[in-house]
Amino acid sequence: MYCLLWLVIVGHAAAAAYLPLPPAIQCNGSSGCTVENYQGIWVDRKPCKAAQALYPTSEVELFNAVALASRTGSKVKVVGSSHSYNKLVCPGGDDGIIISTQHLNSLIHVNVSSLTVTTHAGVQLRDLVERIAEFGLTLPHSPVWHGVSMAGMISTGAHGSGLWHRGSSTHDYVVGMRLITPADEEEGFAKIIDLSEQDEDLNAAKLSLGVLGAISQVTFQLEPMFKRSASLEVEEDTHLDGDGIVKFAKEHEFGEIWWYPFSGKALFKVIDRVDADTVGDGANNMVILDRLGVDLIESLRRGSETAEESGNLGVLCQEETKMMNLRQRSGDGFVNSGKTFTGYPVVGLNHRMQTSGGCEKEEESLPVITPTGIDFNPSHEPDKDTGSEFVDQDAHLPWQTTDDKLETCMWNPTINGLFVFDTAISVPISRAADAVADIKRLRDMNPEPMCSLGYIGGIWIRFLAASSAYLAGSTESIMFELVYYRARDPFTPRLHQDLFEEIEQILVNKYGGRPHWGKNRDLAFANMRARTVAMEKFLDVRQRFDPSGLLSSEWSDAILGIQSLPRGVQTFQDHCALEGLCVCKDDSHCHPTKGYFCRPGLAYEEARVCRYETRESSSSK
Ligand SMILES: Cc1cc2nc3c(=O)[nH]c(=O)nc-3n(C[C@H](O)[C@H](O)[C@H](O)COP(=O)(O)OP(=O)(O)OC[C@H]3O[C@@H](n4cnc5c(N)ncnc54)[C@H](O)[C@@H]3O)c2cc1C
Ligand SMILES: *[C@@H]1O[C@H](CO)[C@@H](O)[C@H](O)[C@H]1NC(C)=O
Ligand SMILES: *[C@@H]1O[C@H](CO)[C@@H](O)[C@H](O)[C@H]1NC(C)=O
DSSP states (O other), X not given: OOOOSSXXXXXXXXXXXXXXXXXXXXXXXGGOEEEOOTTSOOTTOOOOEESEXXXXXXXXXXXXXXXXXXXXXXXXXXXXXOOOSSGGGOOXXXXXXXXXXXXXXXXXXXXXXXXXXXXXXXOBHHHHHHHHHHTTEEOSOOOXXXXXXXXXXXXXXXXXXXOXXXXXXXXXXXXXXXEEEEOOGGGTSEEEEEEETTOTTHHHHTSOTTOSOEEEEEEEEOXXXXXXXXXXXXXXXXXXXXXXXXXXXXXXXXXXXXXXXXXTEEEEEEEEEEOTTSSOOOEEOOGGGSOEEHHHHHHHHHHXXXXXXXXXXXXXXXXXXXXXXXHHHHOTTEESBTTBOOOXXXXXXXHHHHOBOOTTSSSOOOOOOSOOSOOOOTTSOOOTTTOGGXXXXXXXXXXXXXXXXXXXXXXXXXXXXXXEEEEEEEEEGXXXXXXXXXXXXXXXXXXXXXXXXXXXXXXXXXXXXXXXXXXXXXXXXXXXXXXXXXXXXXXXXXXXXXXXXXXXXXXXXXXXXXXXXXXXXXXXXXXXXXXXXXXHHHHHHHHHHOTTOTTOOHHHHHHTTOTTSSSOSOOOSTTGGGGTSSOOSSGGGSBGXXXXXXXXXXXXXXXXXXXXXXXXXXXXO
């Protein structure tokens, strides 16, 4: 059964039970604690260990936690919601201290005269946007997922999409911050550093990967509430050529694009600012962030496993255009009011349009009745004329079960659900057209593998402004994000993995792309000095704030390019390229016995990728 993503969700069954997510941090008496990311497995599949975990509820308690680490010389790391993909939240070594901000979330202080809000580090995005809206204020941009903490969000450079004004990166709205750094005994082993926009060090602290200190509070610059107006259009991907992408980015304040290279089409999300008094009560409830049935989630996964194992992408490819059109016609999560999509434009308050979720919590979220995606089951033909099935509560879809169905997040690691690589690389805007042209060349050489990208929605293209944060990008840039299948078994190559590796290396190496700090596989973080605004200045601040490196780990040192470290970001061992721990140098880094050999790229010769070759073709090389 090919049941794929973007299916039509007809609403939560009223009696659906909830399968909770496991806590990111788990402790077991004297054997210590572990911390996991949202998918439950780190890039290197090794656990992240610590001796203990602390849960401060106030700045004083946070201070005491940092002081404890400092007094005992322990490695320490602050964990927000642990939704980052790579090992940023892991303290160095195995016996450090984890500080969770889960309960550091009671402060949301709005100043209506300065249009700012000051929050505790652990406040969740969903609570922030709702609360400030009560005061007629809004944070113009944010990640699409509302289950992140304020400090975690800014500390990885999390963003929305848009080049205008301050841009789409949340750290560029930070105008103040309080953080606790380790200190000498005379100072009580910790101290509070209070930064405002006048302090140059804020450029380091507002995007810090957690290595400068434990953030207690963050102050954001807000704007008076406005609305967004959204329309979705499917276009030929020739619209991405030349200055096409850049023109689109400059014309639409919140625009973004989902590119389906196999079909040669792209879904343009045309999203603009309109006045707060424009009529419309819309929202954007992204289906993949809402509660979904466990049966459904597992059947999606099985569908992709079957495609991988059989090597047959036929159905995926056949359905891609249909799927994309269905997204467009169904609103793709946009609803005009309540639960229904009736047509474009969808106009709604900024905070209802910018971020969503729902799967992270036990309580019933806003039920989604809209067409939220695409049913990939070939036997289920969508109604081409009206799209009316989307609001038909009685629609009977094969995967729908009855009242006892369990619901959860797609990525809940306790079931066989979403398990993917997440490659997100931003390329300077001046190189975007060339990057697109290279991906198209690769597509034209071998179109079919590209359709496995359609599974999660194609290549997601978003826009970032130049930033003053030392660890951000110094130019306007275009973020390309690819989410693709990862095998449960570390030694199983991914079908057509050479293609994904080549795109990754084109973006990182050929175009000097900058990886999203909170996503990506290890290899993407090589040579970050060349890709950031001011790495030297950042490291200088780190030296002043945390000279003993208590908040740093081997991984954070590696990605910051600290030279004293024996290894760079890559780990060379057998099969290392299968999971992006390395760029292959020889065949052993791939999987020769399974037919995967280290070969040059097809469109970018300097790339080194693991390509499947039959014995005949490989011996002829
Ligand atoms: C479903 C999903 C959707 C996403 N969508 C987007 C998106 O649209 N755009 C985007 O850019 N990203 C997106 N992300 C990535 C996400 O926004 C980032 O990974 C973000 O950093 C996660 O926040 P967190 O609270 O989980 O941080 P964590 O992963 O817990 O921590 C991130 C970093 O912040 C540090 N940190 C956290 N709290 C503190 C503190 N109090 N003091 C000091 N350091 C601290 C940690 O040490 C770590 O280095 C998404 C992730 C998921 C899982
Ligand atoms: C806790 O640790 C003990 C001792 O190491 C181990 O035997 C036990 O299985 C662990 N329990 C859990 C729930 O992990
Ligand atoms: C609110 O902001 C104004 C203007 O910046 C400032 O003068 C005032 O002190 C702030 N109020 C509080 C309670 O912080």
